[in-house]
Each structure stands twice: as C-alpha cells, then as structure tokens.
Amino acid sequence: MPLHAKVDHDIPVPDTDETPELDLFEKTSAAVSAANLLAQYGLEVDVPTQDELEAAGMLAAAYARDPETTSLAATPNRLARMTPAELVVTRDILQRFGHSVVDSAVQIRHTVTNKLINETENPDPRIRLRALELLGKITDVGLFTERSEVTVTHQTSDDLRAKLKEKLLKLKDVTPAPPEDAVIVGDDDA
Numbered sequence: 001m002p003l004h005a006k007v008d009h010d011i012p013v014p015d016t017d018e019t020p021e022l023d024l025f026e027k028t029s030a031a032v033s034a035a036n037l038l039a040q041y042g043l044e045v046d047v048p049t050q051d052e053l054e055a056a057g058m059l060a061a062a063y064a065r066d067p068e069t070t071s072l073a074a075t076p077n078r079l080a081r082m083t084p085a086e087l088v089v090t091r092d093i094l095q096r097f098g099h100s101v102v103d104s105a106v107q108i109r110h111t112v113t114n115k116l117i118n119e120t121e122n123p124d125p126r127i128r129l130r131a132l133e134l135l136g137k138i139t140d141v142g143l144f145t146e147r148s149e150v151t152v153t154h155q156t157s158d159d160l161r162a163k164l165k166e167k168l169l170k171l172k173d174v175t176p177a178p179p180e181d182a183v184i185v186g187d188d189d190a
Contacts, residue, residue, distance in 0.1 A: 021071065025091070035084040045084040052083055
C-alpha cells in the first residue's frame with residue numbers, strides 16, 4: 001500500500017529561535033510514533049540486537065546523568081541514524097524510569113501489593129503466611145499495625161515553677177560537707 005503525503009504550503013516554517021527544545025523522551029516518543037505509522041506501511045521493526053540494546057542503555061544512562069545536555073545532543077540527524085528498534089527500546093527505558101518519584105512510589109506500591117497477593121497462593125505455607133502478614137501491615141489495611149501510646153501530662157505554670165524552684169534549692173548548696181575527722185585550717189582549738 002503506497003503512502004501518500006499531503007503537504008500544506010500555507011503553513012509557515014517556525015523560526016528556530018522560537019521553537020522550544022524538546023526533551024529526549026519527547027523526541028524518542030515522536031520517532032517511535034513515526035516508526036509505528038511507517039510499520040503499518042511495511043517498515044519492519046526488528047527485535048533489538050544486543051548492540052542496539054547497549055546503545056539504547058547508554059543513551060538512557062547519559063540522559064539520567066544530564067537530561068538537558070543529552071536532549072540537546074540528540075539532534076534529528078543523530079536520531080535518524082538510530083534503528084527503529086533502538087528508538088523503541090530507548091523510549092521504553094525512559095518511559096519506565098523517567099516518571100516522577102511520586103508516580104513511581106504509587107506504581108511500586110501497587111506492584112508490591114499485587115505481587116504479595118499472588119504470593120498468598122504459594123504452595124509453601126511459610127511464604128503464604130509472610131505474604132499475608134505483609135499485606136496486613138499495609139497502612140490502608142492496618143491489620144497488624146503496631147501502635148505506641150504517648151502520655152502527655154499537662155501541668156500548670158505554678159506547678160512547674162514550684163518543681164523548678166525545688167530543684168534549684170537542692171542545687172544551691174552543692175559544696176560537700178567536710179568529713180567529721182577533717183582538720184579545719186584556721187581553727188583555734190586545733
């Protein structure tokens with residue numbers, strides 16, 4: 001099936017100074033969308049080779065170290081030299097690990113909960129019991145939540161002043177009493 005392109009000549013080309021720079025994730029997502037569209041017209045997206053996996057991993061690692069510089073370095077010419085499989089793997093890595101911490105925390109929470117639910121069907125009773133125990137400790141469930149009580153004793157200002165005055169009076173005379181058999185210098189009887 002041939003691919004027919006319709007060109008709109010009345011749309012002006014944007015000025016390069018006004019065009020915002022896209023993030024690497026946005027660039028790879030656009031490239032993968034284009035590859036998926038072309039796959040409908042005969043482009044073969046092969047299973048990634050080990051070299052393609054390594055190249056995608058290196059690009060994702062560079063992005064993790066410095067997203068801005070890596071995004072700027074990923075020019076359209078460089079991305080065009082990547083195979084569709086490399087682009088797909090890179091986009092998948094960035095999509096999987098590029099979420100905000102809050103999104104990831106929620107996803108991890110759901111993943112752990114789901115895996116614990118699966119482990120409740122384990123044939124080993126020790127694993128089943130531990131999975132059920134951990135499920136019970138989830139704060140939403142709160143079945144095995146350990147609680148500790150804190151007792152706060154409220155006192156009036158007068159009570160606190162009296163206790164403080166009593167302690168200060170005890171500390172007022174801190175000189176130890178001399179032993180009974182000690183000789184006191186300057187005593188006329190000695």
